[in-house]
Amino acid sequence: xxRQAVALIxxxxxxxxxxxxxxxxxxxxxxxxxxxxxxQPVSGDWRVRVAADVAALRTSDPALxxxxxxxxxxxxxxxxxxxxxxxxxxxxxTSVFLDRLARGGGSATERAALxxxxxxxxxxxxxxxxxxxxxxxxxxVRSAFVHSAKRATSEHAVTVIQRGLTDPxxxxxxxxxxxxxxxxxxxxxxxxxxxxxxxxxxxVRAEAARALGILGVVSARGELVALLQDGAADVRLESLxxxxxxxxxxxxxxxxxxxxxxxxxxxxxLAVRLADTAVR
Amino acid sequence: xSRITCALVLCSVAACGGExxxxxxxxxxxxxxxxxxxxxxxxxxxxxPPAWTFHNVFGVANLDDDDGGxxxxxxxxxxxxxxxxKLVLPGSTLALGGGPVxxxxxxxxxxxxxxxxxxxxxxxxxxxxPLTITPDGSDVELVVEFGxxxxxxxxxxxxxxxxxxxxxxxxxxxxxHHLQPAEHVWATAVNGNASFINSYQSVLGTKFTAVAxxxxxxxxxxxxxxxxGTTTGEGxxxxxxxxxxxxxxxLNGLAQRIWVGPDTIAATWGNTQFRTSYDSFGNLEASPPxxxxxxxxxxxxxxxxxxxxxxxxxxxxxxxxxxxxxxVQAPFQLPTNWLCVGHVDExxxxxxxxxxxxxxxxxxxDVPAALAVLATLPPTATLPxxxxxxxxPTVGSILNDAALIALNNDLQADYLNPIVAxxxxxxxxxxxxxxxxxxxxxxxxxxGGRVAALIPGMANLIVANVDxxxxxxxxxxxxxxxxxxxxxxxxxxxxxxxxxxxLQWHFIDDWNTYHLGLGEVHCGTNVRRxxxxxxxxxxxxxxxxx
Numbered sequence: 001x002x003r004q005a006v007a008l009i010x011x012x013x014x015x016x017x018x019x020x021x022x023x024x025x026x027x028x029x030x031x032x033x034x035x036x037x038x039x040q041p042v043s044g045d046w047r048v049r050v051a052a053d054v055a056a057l058r059t060s061d062p063a064l065x066x067x068x069x070x071x072x073x074x075x076x077x078x079x080x081x082x083x084x085x086x087x088x089x090x091x092x093x094t095s096v097f098l099d100r101l102a103r104g105g106g107s108a109t110e111r112a113a114l115x116x117x118x119x120x121x122x123x124x125x126x127x128x129x130x131x132x133x134x135x136x137x138x139x140x141v142r143s144a145f146v147h148s149a150k151r152a153t154s155e156h157a158v159t160v161i162q163r164g165l166t167d168p169x170x171x172x173x174x175x176x177x178x179x180x181x182x183x184x185x186x187x188x189x190x191x192x193x194x195x196x197x198x199x200x201x202x203x204v205r206a207e208a209a210r211a212l213g214i215l216g217v218v219s220a221r222g223e224l225v226a227l228l229q230d231g232a233a234d235v236r237l238e239s240l241x242x243x244x245x246x247x248x249x250x251x252x253x254x255x256x257x258x259x260x261x262x263x264x265x266x267x268x269x270l271a272v273r274l275a276d277t278a279v280r
Numbered sequence: 281x282s283r284i285t286c287a288l289v290l291c292s293v294a295a296c297g298g299e300x301x302x303x304x305x306x307x308x309x310x311x312x313x314x315x316x317x318x319x320x321x322x323x324x325x326x327x328x329p330p331a332w333t334f335h336n337v338f339g340v341a342n343l344d345d346d347d348g349g350x351x352x353x354x355x356x357x358x359x360x361x362x363x364x365x366k367l368v369l370p371g372s373t374l375a376l377g378g379g380p381v382x383x384x385x386x387x388x389x390x391x392x393x394x395x396x397x398x399x400x401x402x403x404x405x406x407x408x409x410p411l412t413i414t415p416d417g418s419d420v421e422l423v424v425e426f427g428x429x430x431x432x433x434x435x436x437x438x439x440x441x442x443x444x445x446x447x448x449x450x451x452x453x454x455x456x457h458h459l460q461p462a463e464h465v466w467a468t469a470v471n472g473n474a475s476f477i478n479s480y481q482s483v484l485g486t487k488f489t490a491v492a493x494x495x496x497x498x499x500x501x502x503x504x505x506x507x508x509g510t511t512t513g514e515g516x517x518x519x520x521x522x523x524x525x526x527x528x529x530x531l532n533g534l535a536q537r538i539w540v541g542p543d544t545i546a547a548t549w550g551n552t553q554f555r556t557s558y559d560s561f562g563n564l565e566a567s568p569p570x571x572x573x574x575x576x577x578x579x580x581x582x583x584x585x586x587x588x589x590x591x592x593x594x595x596x597x598x599x600x601x602x603x604x605x606x607x608v609q610a611p612f613q614l615p616t617n618w619l620c621v622g623h624v625d626e627x628x629x630x631x632x633x634x635x636x637x638x639x640x641x642x643x644x645x646d647v648p649a650a651l652a653v654l655a656t657l658p659p660t661a662t663l664p665x666x667x668x669x670x671x672x673p674t675v676g677s678i679l680n681d682a683a684l685i686a687l688n689n690d691l692q693a694d695y696l697n698p699i700v701a702x703x704x705x706x707x708x709x710x711x712x713x714x715x716x717x718x719x720x721x722x723x724x725x726x727x728g729g730r731v732a733a734l735i736p737g738m739a740n741l742i743v744a745n746v747d748x749x750x751x752x753x754x755x756x757x758x759x760x761x762x763x764x765x766x767x768x769x770x771x772x773x774x775x776x777x778x779x780x781x782x783l784q785w786h787f788i789d790d791w792n793t794y795h796l797g798l799g800e801v802h803c804g805t806n807v808r809r810x811x812x813x814x815x816x817x818x819x820x821x822x823x824x825x826x
Contacts, residue, residue, distance in 0.1 A: 027763045027764070027765045027768075028763060028764040028765075029664070029762060029763055029764075030664040030665060030759060030761065030762055030763060030764060031664035031665060031667075031668065074498070074793075074797055075499075075529070075797075076621075076797045076798040076799070077501050077504065077557075077560070077562070077621045077623075077797055077798045077799035077803055078557055078620045078621040078622070078724075078727060078732075078798050079557060080620075080724075080725075080726055080727065080798075082725075082796065082797060082798070083796070084472070084792055084793055084796040084797045085472055085792050085793075085796075089668070112725070112726055115725075116725040116726070119671065120668055120669050122668070140726050143725065143726055144725045144726060147725035147726075148725075150671070151671040171726075171728070174728075174729060175725075175729075178683075178723055178729060181683040181686075182681055182682070182683030182684060203728070203729070207729060211683075213686075214682055214683050214686050237694075241690065245686070265698065266693075266694045269693070269694075269698075270693070
């Protein structure tokens, strides 16, 4: 039995208690405290770090290395692949996954799952994402890299998000806009987000508008007003919502009256609510 | 003993006066079928019908394989077939006609067969008739067989000026709801879900079966491949129907291996070529019995996720159309296109509540309920499970994520509030009938901005009353705390406080295998239930042109 499996059993035993009880009453702490990944110092070439971690694991814990090397993502309920067991809290696990990504191979869906799980490990990975992103041909994998950049705060992460916003694939751009909306460096990405408002892909325009609203980018107001006439309902909705977040009450009554008749009920409801608020 | 089930029961609808409209030109006379019991002795009971009366037939479709010889509908009647209905025309009644009696069948002729002495005499290839019978004083025994669900026909029985029309109906396929007793529960056992499996095993014992993951390709989403339905007929006829999804992942084929046999069939509606996640049966549920604008739905109403009419915008239209054709559970649609998985069970369910006027409460995911709980907690409160797997190590880290909070508030406004309004309209509910479950969602990698549960979805629950006494509720342990002590979990406490105290709760660990796999407890479980009402007595008003 592998060490991870043993740890899982111990963990489950601690957490679940007697199966015939309805309420677990022990005060045993849940999972051990984790190290915030982004607090890990990053220096030098990430490949050197990854190689060193893998070599160290090969010596100190070959069973864990074998397990981390072999573990495969599972099909989620949605059909996409995802790692569904919590990766080891050993920060070197991050390096094993990065090593798997760097070696290539596997299907795009498997690599995307590897990209996604990085954020659920405890080691450093953002520096590696920059290179992996640049060398990745599959949009879904790049999108997963951008998704994982959400939980890293280093400049490397910002670089990945920034490149995501100008990625040729709309799905990557849209993911980057979503990530930017919740990232501490989001306001710095306002120029790229404003540029994304002109994308030919409605999902990119919508996500960019949403991000600009959440980030409170006042300078985007004019573009957002224009997008209230967009042909895509999601774009109109997110633009209206963004304008309300950036400058509550700033959408004029005539526009709200028009949008209150929008065929998309989400938009008409929001417009009515905003109009009611303005009246009060 | 032949398992042919007799449809002749005292106090049938016809004999008790519920079918006077069927009587046409009959002579007044003596009631030949005596009524007994409270159903027939009320002071307001209509006058007894005249003598030229016969029974109706309410049976089940003969689609199973009772003898191992293939589908019974494809075979001639045989002794052990328990899905045939008997219609007896009493010799004493037939004699009242004073001469030959003509039987004429109308309605769905291709799906109804009437045999006399094992000879097909009406329906199917024998046609509509008339069949002439010369009464000789003895009873005439007819056997009625149905070839599909919700088939309806009429058998006109005429002699001289006497005419009677017996209604021949096969059962509609009815989906189960949470107020029905659970007969058996299934889940898939794989590496990593031992706690989940053990929880069921310890509570339900022999009423639970863990299917080995190795036999189903590790497919843990037991809810999604199948939906248990039932059909019933007079005389305790029961044919269970496993609606087998076009999803066709690892669990595909399990129905044929472990359930299909005498009295249970599997059937599929839809085209696998167009399958989407919406075709999984976490996206197909039924409410408990409701009354809406004065209309009683004794078997509840079906609901499923669909927006618009496109081939990929919701549950298969083929299945949706079929379910609507059954009429009794009047399906309605809800939006699920905002969810990564896209199933109605991600945000809604029903809990029994004996003290409630309706006997149940709608359980619905609710963002403000979660934010209200969060507001009561210290921002520094640690959340070990959420730290590693979701990036939120403390309560404060959730509250400080403006994008996350905005996302959830928008989901509530755009989808959950309208969904609640739709439930109220479709099921005749009020706010008092609704339990708001603390819920937060987050976007998921490679799901186009659609969301999945951040807090394990507690609305995604299983109700199992297997012993007729205790109603067990199994749902996800939200792990919204720093210790293993569930009594300190504010999300658990909020949910329990809003629910009936009669429920026996089991907050089980589904975190890794299910929650991280974008599903929860209901998604990983399936339940077969006992039918509890007779559609032929309680749902005729819904069957209309049937």
